[in-house]
Amino acid sequence: MYLTQFLLLAAFLFCTGVYGVIARKNAVLVLMSIELILNAVNINLVAFGAFQGFETSIVGQVFSLFVVAVAAAEVGVGLAIVLLIFRNRASIDLTEVDLMKG
Amino acid sequence: MLEYAWAIPAITVASFVVILLFGRRLPRKGAEVGVLALAVCFLLSCVMVGEWISRPADLEVEPAEEHAALVGGGFLGGSLYASAAQVAAAVPEGGEGGGAEEHHVEPIRKPVVKEVTWFENGQIAIKAGIHIDGLAIALLFVVSLISLLVHVFSLSYMAEDIRETHYFASLSLFTSGMFVLVTASNTLQALFGWELMGLCSFMLIGHWWDRDGNKNYNAAMKAFFTTRTGDIGLLVGISILFFAAGETFNIQAINDAALNGEISHTVLLVAASALLVAAIGKSAQFPLHTWLPDAMAGPTPVSALIHAATMVVAGVYLVARLYGVFWEAFDIAGGGWNPIALVGGITILIAAAMAFVQSDIKKVLAYSTVSQLGYMVMALGVGAWTAAIFHLFTHAFFKACLFLGAGSISHSGSHHSFEFSDMGGLRKKMPWTFATFLVATLALAGVPPLAGFWSKDEILLGAGENGYQAFLIVGLVGAFMTAAYMTRCVYLAFFGEPRGNAAHHHPHESPPLIVVPLIVLAVLSAVAGLLNTPLALLFGEWTENQTVLTAGQEHHEFALVTAALSVAVAAGGILTAYLYYWRGVRTGIKADGAGKPIYKLLQNKYYLDALYENVIVRGIREPIARAAYWFNQNVLDGVVNGVATLARALARFTYNVIDQRGIDGAVNGAGAASGASGGLLRTIQTGRVQQYAAFLFGAVGVFAVVLVLTAS
Numbered sequence: 161m162y163l164t165q166f167l168l169l170a171a172f173l174f175c176t177g178v179y180g181v182i183a184r185k186n187a188v189l190v191l192m193s194i195e196l197i198l199n200a201v202n203i204n205l206v207a208f209g210a211f212q213g214f215e216t217s218i219v220g221q222v223f224s225l226f227v228v229a230v231a232a233a234e235v236g237v238g239l240a241i242v243l244l245i246f247r248n249r250a251s252i253d254l255t256e257v258d259l260m261k262g
Numbered sequence: 263m264l265e266y267a268w269a270i271p272a273i274t275v276a277s278f279v280v281i282l283l284f285g286r287r288l289p290r291k292g293a294e295v296g297v298l299a300l301a302v303c304f305l306l307s308c309v310m311v312g313e314w315i316s317r318p319a320d321l322e323v324e325p326a327e328e329h330a331a332l333v334g335g336g337f338l339g340g341s342l343y344a345s346a347a348q349v350a351a352a353v354p355e356g357g358e359g360g361g362a363e364e365h366h367v368e369p370i371r372k373p374v375v376k377e378v379t380w381f382e383n384g385q386i387a388i389k390a391g392i393h394i395d396g397l398a399i400a401l402l403f404v405v406s407l408i409s410l411l412v413h414v415f416s417l418s419y420m421a422e423d424i425r426e427t428h429y430f431a432s433l434s435l436f437t438s439g440m441f442v443l444v445t446a447s448n449t450l451q452a453l454f455g456w457e458l459m460g461l462c463s464f465m466l467i468g469h470w471w472d473r474d475g476n477k478n479y480n481a482a483m484k485a486f487f488t489t490r491t492g493d494i495g496l497l498v499g500i501s502i503l504f505f506a507a508g509e510t511f512n513i514q515a516i517n518d519a520a521l522n523g524e525i526s527h528t529v530l531l532v533a534a535s536a537l538l539v540a541a542i543g544k545s546a547q548f549p550l551h552t553w554l555p556d557a558m559a560g561p562t563p564v565s566a567l568i569h570a571a572t573m574v575v576a577g578v579y580l581v582a583r584l585y586g587v588f589w590e591a592f593d594i595a596g597g598g599w600n601p602i603a604l605v606g607g608i609t610i611l612i613a614a615a616m617a618f619v620q621s622d623i624k625k626v627l628a629y630s631t632v633s634q635l636g637y638m639v640m641a642l643g644v645g646a647w648t649a650a651i652f653h654l655f656t657h658a659f660f661k662a663c664l665f666l667g668a669g670s671i672s673h674s675g676s677h678h679s680f681e682f683s684d685m686g687g688l689r690k691k692m693p694w695t696f697a698t699f700l701v702a703t704l705a706l707a708g709v710p711p712l713a714g715f716w717s718k719d720e721i722l723l724g725a726g727e728n729g730y731q732a733f734l735i736v737g738l739v740g741a742f743m744t745a746a747y748m749t750r751c752v753y754l755a756f757f758g759e760p761r762g763n764a765a766h767h768h769p770h771e772s773p774p775l776i777v778v779p780l781i782v783l784a785v786l787s788a789v790a791g792l793l794n795t796p797l798a799l800l801f802g803e804w805t806e807n808q809t810v811l812t813a814g815q816e817h818h819e820f821a822l823v824t825a826a827l828s829v830a831v832a833a834g835g836i837l838t839a840y841l842y843y844w845r846g847v848r849t850g851i852k853a854d855g856a857g858k859p860i861y862k863l864l865q866n867k868y869y870l871d872a873l874y875e876n877v878i879v880r881g882i883r884e885p886i887a888r889a890a891y892w893f894n895q896n897v898l899d900g901v902v903n904g905v906a907t908l909a910r911a912l913a914r915f916t917y918n919v920i921d922q923r924g925i926d927g928a929v930n931g932a933g934a935a936s937g938a939s940g941g942l943l944r945t946i947q948t949g950r951v952q953q954y955a956a957f958l959f960g961a962v963g964v965f966a967v968v969l970v971l972t973a974s
Contacts (some may be wrong), residue, residue, distance in 0.1 A: 257950075
């Protein structure tokens with residue numbers, strides 16, 4: 161097992177997530193893509209933790225758990241916003257939500 | 263005490279300042295300060311009179327040699343330092359000159375001179391100081407006495423006046439002006455006093471400037487401008503004499519230089535003519551006499567002080583003071599005629615004639631004053647110096663008495679009117695005023711032994727004996743007229759039936775503060791003449807100074823013929839007027855029939871006022887006004903417009919270049935720059951979340967590359 165394989169997996173997931181965030185119009189899919197990015201980071205953390213050299217270290221895994229917890233909260237808030245947008249405009253197309261246009 | 267004579271003007275100036283600053287807070291509005299100051303001045307001058315009389319006569323003055331030669335019949339132009347031998351030779355030649363042989367050297371009192379350096383200009387130190395001789399003492403005494411009595415009179419007369427404080431302040435300042443003039447040791451200082459009086463007379467004549475329309479205001483202006491016309495003469499005369507007498511203003515030095523012949527006759531003639539113009543203006547002589555009757559618009563005590571006893575005699579005093587100059591310039595010893603005597607003579611007659619037609623008691627007295635001043639000037643002109651000063655002295659008393667009497671009548675008898683139509687029959691209602699007025703009238707008319715008789719007689723005597731016979735006749739005619747118009751005045755005021763206000767307003771005697779000055783003046787009018795009678799020529803002995811004696815004024819024995827003549831004409835005048843008014847020939851004030859054209863001429867003051875106002879004033883004023891208008895339109899407006907145009911061009915430049923481009927440019931530029939940058943930045947503010955995310959990741963990518971590059 162090599163660290164590089166984990167990092168490549170994480171990089172693939174990260175790129176998929178970035179593509180989803182930028183390219184998808186559906187707000188729910190964008191949120192899901194954000195999860196992909198976070199999980200790519202988690203994989204990196206766990207992998208770096210595992211291959212650090214200290215056999216018994218769980219620092220990476222603890223870090224990942226925190227990220228998962230924060231991500232759960234973030235998705236909760238995000239989904240609530242998406243829900244309210246849908247109620248107001250009967251659409252969750254992100255290209256239409258541009259009230260902040262300068 | 264004589265060395266401290268400067269204290270007298272100083273006291274009155276101090277009184278002026280005190281009244282002006284604190285007068286309003288005092289119970290009598292400052293009047294008490296004025297009365298007190300004048301009382302002190304009067305006491306001082308009394309002490310000085312005593313000292314002067316007891317001063318030893320130790321200065322011996324010899325009549326100038328030239329004079330003897332003159333009497334001898336020839337004017338020896340240049341040889342002024344003739345030796346005694348020449349004089350001895352000249353005198354017997356002039357056999358007819360009665361007094362010439364008996365020139366005896368007369369000792370006189372030495373004048374008290376005290377001077378300090380006023381200022382220095384180059385090498386010339388201009389001195390200021392006092393020159394106290396008999397003439398100055400006599401004037402100090404008269405002025406302080408009359409001024410004191412006028413102040414006392416005013417206490418009652420001017421009570422409750424709205425400008426009482428200013429009135430008394432001006433009165434004090436006026437009196438100091440006269441004091442400065444009479445004590446001055448140099449002509450420059452005299453000029454100060456002279457101008458001070460001009461100013462104060464302006465203020466006092468116009469004291470009631472807000473009453474009666476423009477009348478009082480115009481009278482004040484007229485007095486000021488007319489006397490100023492003469493003042494130019496004074497300035498010119500003083501300047502000429504300053505240079506002619508070796509750059510000195512000292513009066514004694516000027517007189518000495520003139521009498522010693524150090525000044526050429528032409529220069530003296532010009533200077534004396536200029537000074538004569540000044541005297542004509544100030545002493546209200548023909549043809550500048552017109553201001554004095556108008557000046558009666560002022561309060562009556564002012565008329566008594568200024569226009570009877572003090573200010574108008576300033577001109578006479580000036581001539582008397584600089585007598586050496588006039589003596590030489592007009593050849594007074596020569597006889598015949600000269601400008602001074604001529605002016606005086608004309609004034610006597612024209613003023614006396616006008617006094618007949620006045621319907622206002624103060625105007626009668628004003629013309630009478632003009633006429634009497636004519637006597638003084640004529641006396642100086644005919645070489646009767648002592649007589650002129652003596653007449654000045656006595657005239658001050660009876661004329662002040664008459665004026666204050668007129669004031670008393672208006673105060674209590676005719677309800678503030680000076681018109682004869684508001685008087686009549688007052689002799690029983692106002693016995694004291696009547697008695698004092700009568701004494702003063704008789705003194706003025708020249709009834710012996712009252713004061714006017716002695717002084718007028720001396721003038722007539724001088725005119726007759728010094729070779730001025732024509733002026734003797736003028737004097738006699740004047741005496742006749744004086745007696746007649748004063749009798750008319752007394753008749754219209756005190757006799758006959760009460761008219762106008764006198765009939766309706768219950769006339770009564772005036773309060774003591776008014777009557778007491780009248781009595782004092784009446785007593786003085788009666789006895790002042792006794793100072794210079796044939797029995798005791800005290801006045802002459804006391805007043806004659808070095809100048810007069812050097813000039814060689816003649817003294818004449820009392821001549822019974824002249825005295826009898828003058829008494830006869832006075833009596834004739836009184837009798838004529840008596841017949842005319844009492845015996846029912848006429849009772850009215852106006853004339854008709856044959857007298858009408860003359861009456862009209864006199865009523866219109868010989869059309870002199872019309873001449874001055876319509877011809878001279880307008881003639882001068884209109885071209886000047888036109889020239890001034892042209893100058894205003896073309897030059898002044900041109901300058902103003904030019905400046906305005908320049909200012910506008912400058913303003914436009916400032917507006918366009920500095921303000922609009924510079925300042926506004928900076929402000930607008932800052933705005934435009936932020937607007938433009940905002941517009942630029944605005945394009946990336948799309949509101950689309952995904953675009954922001956793209957930027958975010960793009961930036962992260964860029965930073966990652968940078969990090970990698972820099973780390974390796």
